Amino acid sequence: MTRRLFLILATLLAVTGAARPSSAQAVSQAEAAEFQRIISSQLNAFSADDGAKAYALATPMIQRLFPSPEIFMSMVQRGYPPVYRRQSYAFGRIGNEMGGQPTQHVTIIDADGKAWTALYAMERQPDGSWKINGCQLVEAPGADA
Numbered sequence: 001m002t003r004r005l006f007l008i009l010a011t012l013l014a015v016t017g018a019a020r021p022s023s024a025q026a027v028s029q030a031e032a033a034e035f036q037r038i039i040s041s042q043l044n045a046f047s048a049d050d051g052a053k054a055y056a057l058a059t060p061m062i063q064r065l066f067p068s069p070e071i072f073m074s075m076v077q078r079g080y081p082p083v084y085r086r087q088s089y090a091f092g093r094i095g096n097e098m099g100g101q102p103t104q105h106v107t108i109i110d111a112d113g114k115a116w117t118a119l120y121a122m123e124r125q126p127d128g129s130w131k132i133n134g135c136q137l138v139e140a141p142g143a144d145a
Helices: 002-018 029-047 051-056 060-065 069-079
Strands: 086-098 101-110 114-124 130-144
Touching (some): 029 114, 029 130, 051 069, 086 130, 101 130
Antiparallel strands (some): 101 114, 114 130
16 A cells, blocks of 8 residues: 555656656755755654654645645655654755756665665745655665765
8 A cells, every 4th residue: 555655646746747847946045045944844853753843844735645744754654764764964956856846955874874865846835935845765876874
């Protein structure tokens, strides 16, 4: 069931991304700092098992896919263990790999010392704020830190 849910989420992200412009949105220095603040807040919420706070930083689309903080946290625990429990993280560049959305690269060292790259798709909300619209986790080349 969990794999099926991940496939549905990946398909929805791909379809949503296909409908977006392929060029990167220009990101200001202030927006980049905001991305880092939001992602750090979510990572810290995961570490504290604060599902409500972590969930509040996700877009309405993600919240529709995972209709409660408990369901969302369960998905993260099972599908994103390096994000859920990490030793450290560092911010990298901002690209547009995820459907043209501003995509913050984050290097994560997991609990076992393995390096991962997390790609966080950021989406501007109607009120002008930013939220996390998905995360793709890839084992980094030479992943032993």
